[in-house]
Amino acid sequence: MKxxxxxxxxxxxxxxxxxxxGCGSKDTPAPAEESKPxxxxxxxxxxxxxxxxxxxxxxxTEGAQAKAAELxxxxxxxxxxxxxxxxxxxxxxxxxxxxxxxxFEPVDPDGLRDAAKAAADAGVVVINVVSFCTDWxxxxxxxxxxxxxxxxxxxEMQHVADLLGGKGNVAILTGPSAVTxxxxxxxxxxxxxxxxxxxKQVVAPADCQWDTAKAQATVESWLSAYDLDAxxxxxxxxxxxxxNAAGADSGIVITxxxxxxxxYEAIKDGRITGTVAQDGGAMAANAVEAAVTLLNGGSLESxxxxxxxxxxxxxxxxxxx
Amino acid sequence: MKERKRINTLIxxxxxxxxxxxxxxxxxxxxxxxxxxxxLVNILKQASINGILAFGMMFVIVAxxxxxxxGSTVAFAGILAxxxxxxxxPLIVPLVVAMLAGLAxxxxxxxxxxxxxxPPFIMTLGTMTAVRGLALVVxxxxxxxxxxxxxxxxxxxxxCGIPMLAIYLAVIIVICSFVLAKTVYGRRVYACGGNLLAxxxxxxxxxxxxxxxxxxxxxxxxxxxxLMTSRVTIxxxxxxxxxxxxxITACVVGGVSMSGGVGKPWGVVVGCLLITVIANGLDxxxxxxxWQRIVKGAIIVLAVLIDIKGKSKKN
Numbered sequence: 001m002k003x004x005x006x007x008x009x010x011x012x013x014x015x016x017x018x019x020x021x022g023c024g025s026k027d028t029p030a031p032a033e034e035s036k037p038x039x040x041x042x043x044x045x046x047x048x049x050x051x052x053x054x055x056x057x058x059x060x061t062e063g064a065q066a067k068a069a070e071l072x073x074x075x076x077x078x079x080x081x082x083x084x085x086x087x088x089x090x091x092x093x094x095x096x097x098x099x100x101x102x103x104f105e106p107v108d109p110d111g112l113r114d115a116a117k118a119a120a121d122a123g124v125v126v127i128n129v130v131s132f133c134t135d136w137x138x139x140x141x142x143x144x145x146x147x148x149x150x151x152x153x154x155x156e157m158q159h160v161a162d163l164l165g166g167k168g169n170v171a172i173l174t175g176p177s178a179v180t181x182x183x184x185x186x187x188x189x190x191x192x193x194x195x196x197x198x199x200k201q202v203v204a205p206a207d208c209q210w211d212t213a214k215a216q217a218t219v220e221s222w223l224s225a226y227d228l229d230a231x232x233x234x235x236x237x238x239x240x241x242x243x244n245a246a247g248a249d250s251g252i253v254i255t256x257x258x259x260x261x262x263x264y265e266a267i268k269d270g271r272i273t274g275t276v277a278q279d280g281g282a283m284a285a286n287a288v289e290a291a292v293t294l295l296n297g298g299s300l301e302s303x304x305x306x307x308x309x310x311x312x313x314x315x316x317x318x319x320x321x
Numbered sequence: 322m323k324e325r326k327r328i329n330t331l332i333x334x335x336x337x338x339x340x341x342x343x344x345x346x347x348x349x350x351x352x353x354x355x356x357x358x359x360x361l362v363n364i365l366k367q368a369s370i371n372g373i374l375a376f377g378m379m380f381v382i383v384a385x386x387x388x389x390x391x392g393s394t395v396a397f398a399g400i401l402a403x404x405x406x407x408x409x410x411p412l413i414v415p416l417v418v419a420m421l422a423g424l425a426x427x428x429x430x431x432x433x434x435x436x437x438x439x440p441p442f443i444m445t446l447g448t449m450t451a452v453r454g455l456a457l458v459v460x461x462x463x464x465x466x467x468x469x470x471x472x473x474x475x476x477x478x479x480x481c482g483i484p485m486l487a488i489y490l491a492v493i494i495v496i497c498s499f500v501l502a503k504t505v506y507g508r509r510v511y512a513c514g515g516n517l518l519a520x521x522x523x524x525x526x527x528x529x530x531x532x533x534x535x536x537x538x539x540x541x542x543x544x545x546x547x548l549m550t551s552r553v554t555i556x557x558x559x560x561x562x563x564x565x566x567x568x569i570t571a572c573v574v575g576g577v578s579m580s581g582g583v584g585k586p587w588g589v590v591v592g593c594l595l596i597t598v599i600a601n602g603l604d605x606x607x608x609x610x611x612w613q614r615i616v617k618g619a620i621i622v623l624a625v626l627i628d629i630k631g632k633s634k635k636n
Contacts, residue, residue: 054559055464221360240553260463
C-alpha cells in the first residue's frame with residue numbers, strides 16, 4: 001500500500017516536471033517583447049535537427065547558432081532523435097509557442113509533409129535544411145537549403161576514377177539502405193561509373209550503417225578475398241574503418257564523404273585518400289538567413305539554396321580543420 | 322538402445338559445434354580464400370570484442386538476468402578511453418577509467434535488479450538509453466580523434482602472427498571458464514539462475530551474486546570499450562549500436578538458456594565464432610548485407626529450437 005502511494009507520488013512528480021520542462025523552453029521572451037512581434041530583432045526561429053549525434057550534425061548546429069547571433073535572432077535548437085513522430089510533435093509545439101520560423105531536416109521525406117503544411121498554414125515560415133520533404137513546394141515549405149547528395153556522390157566517384165585512370169576494381173560501402181541520403185549518394189556513384197566501363201564493382205555494395213567498426217570488419221574480410229583498387233565510402237566514419245583495415249599508404253584509393261574530423265585525421269596519416277565535404281554549417285547558415293529575409297518581407301532569388309561540395313585530400317586538408 | 326540414446330544426447334549437446342564445422346567446410350568449398358591464414362586472423366580479430374562482451378553477458382544470463390546496456394556502455398567507456406588516450410597519460414589510465422565506468426554501470430544495473438526488484442529488461446533498457454546519452458554528452462556528439470600511436474597499437478599489434486585482440490579474448494575465456502566451472506562463486510551463479518528461491522533458502526546471498534554478475538558484465542563492457550577505441554582509432558558516441566544483441570546471440574546460440582542456470586563456456590566460444598564466421602563468410606562471398614541479416618536471424622531461431630528440442634527429449 002505504502003509502495004503504491006510512493007509510486008503515485010513519483011509519477012505525479014514526473015508529470016509535473018514534464019509540464020515544467022515544456023514551459024521552460026519558452027521562458028526567454030518577456031511579455032513586453034511579445035506585444036511587438038514583427039520587429040526584426042525579436043524573431044523566434046526553431047531549428048529541428050534529425051539528430052545531433054555526429055560531427056556533421058554538430059556543424060549544422062554551430063552554423064545556425066553563429067548566423068543567428070550575427071543577425072540577432074533568437075534561435076532554439078531541438079533534436080528529433082531520428083524519430084518522425086517526435087519531429088511532428090516538435091513542429092506542432094513550436095507553432096503553438098508562436099515561433100516565426102521553423103527550420104527542420106525531415107526525418108522522413110513523406111511523413112513530415114502534413115506537419116510542415118499545417119505549420120505553414122498557421123503563418124509560420126517553414127524551411128527545410130540538409131534534406132527536404134517530397135514535393136516540398138506543395139507542402140507549404142518556403143525554401144530548401146541543402147547540399148546535393150547525388151552531386152556529392154558524383155564528385156567523390158569522379159575523383160576516384162581520375163586517380164585510378166578510369167580502370168580498376170571498386171567496392172562501395174553504404175549507409176542504411178532505406179535512407180534517402182545513402183540512395184542519392186549511390187545514384188551519384190553509378191552516374192559516374194556508367195562512364196567508365198573498365199571500373200568494375202567486384203562485390204555488392206555493403207550496408208555498414210555509417211559505422212566504423214562494421215566497415216573495418218567488412219573490408220578486412222574483403223581484402224583477403226578480393227583484389228581491390230578503390231574503396232568508395234558514403235561517409236568518413238566508414239572510410240576510416242576501411243583505412244584501418246587496409247593500413248596506412250596501402251596503395252588502395254579509399255575515399256569518404258561528409259568531411260568530418262575523423263576523416264581529416266585519417267587523410268593526414270595516409271589511411272584514406274580523400275573526402276568530399278558537405279558544408280553543413282553553410283547549409284544551416286543559409287537557411288537562417290533565408291528565414292530572416294522572408295520574415296522581413298523580402299524574397300529569395302531562388303528558393304532552392306544549394307551548398308556545393310568540395311574535394312579534400314592531403315594537399316588541402318589543413319585548410320579545413 | 323541405451324547406446325543410441327547416449328549418442329543422441331551427445332549430438333544434441335554438441336550440435337552447435339557440428340553446425341559450426343559444417344559451416345566452415347561449406348564456406349571453404351564455396352570460397353577457398355576463406356581458409357587462408359590472413360582470413361583466419363580476420364575472424365579472430367572480428368570475434369574478440371563480441372566474445373569478451375558475450376562472456377560478461379553469460380554471467381548475467383546464467384544467473385537468470387539479462388543485460389541490454391552493454392552496447393551503450395562500450396560506447397561510453399570507449400569515449401572516455403579516447404579522451405584520456407591522447408598520449409598525456411600512461412595507457413593504464415584510460416584502461417582503468419574505462420573499466421571503472423563500465424563497472425559503475427554494471428553495479429547500477431545490479432542494484433536496480435537485485436535490490437530494487439526491477440525486471441532486468443526494464444532496468445537495463447533504462448541504463449542503455451541513459452548511458453548512450455552520457456556518451457553523447459561527454460563527447461559533444463562528435464567522434465573523439467587523436468588517440469596516441471601507442472594506444473592504437475594495443476589492438477593493432479600481433480604476437481607471433483596472432484592478433485593481440487584474440488589473445489585478450491583467450492585470457493578472458495580462461496578466467497571466466499575457470500570462475501564459472503571451478504569456483505564456489507561460479508556454482509552459486511548457476512544456483513541463482515536455476516532456482517532463485519532455492520538458492521536463497523540454502524543460504525546463498527543471492528542479492529550479492531546477482532549484483533556481481535551485472536558488475537562483471539559492466540567491467541568487461543568497459544574493457545571492450547577500451548579495445549574498441551584502439552581498434553577503430555576513434556571514440557564514437559554512436560559506436561557499438563546493438564552489440565548487446567550480438568552478445569546475447571552468441572550466448573543463446575552457444576546453448577546458454579535464457580531462463581538461467583544452464584550454459585557452458587565453450588558453447589559461448591563456439592556461438593561467438595559461429596556468428597563471426599557467418600558475417601565474414603558472407604562478406605567474402607559478396608552477399609548483400611540485407612541477406613546477411615536474414616541468415617543471422619534464421620540461425621538464432623534454429624539454434625534455440627534445436628536446444629529446446631534436445632532438452633525436452635532428455636526429460
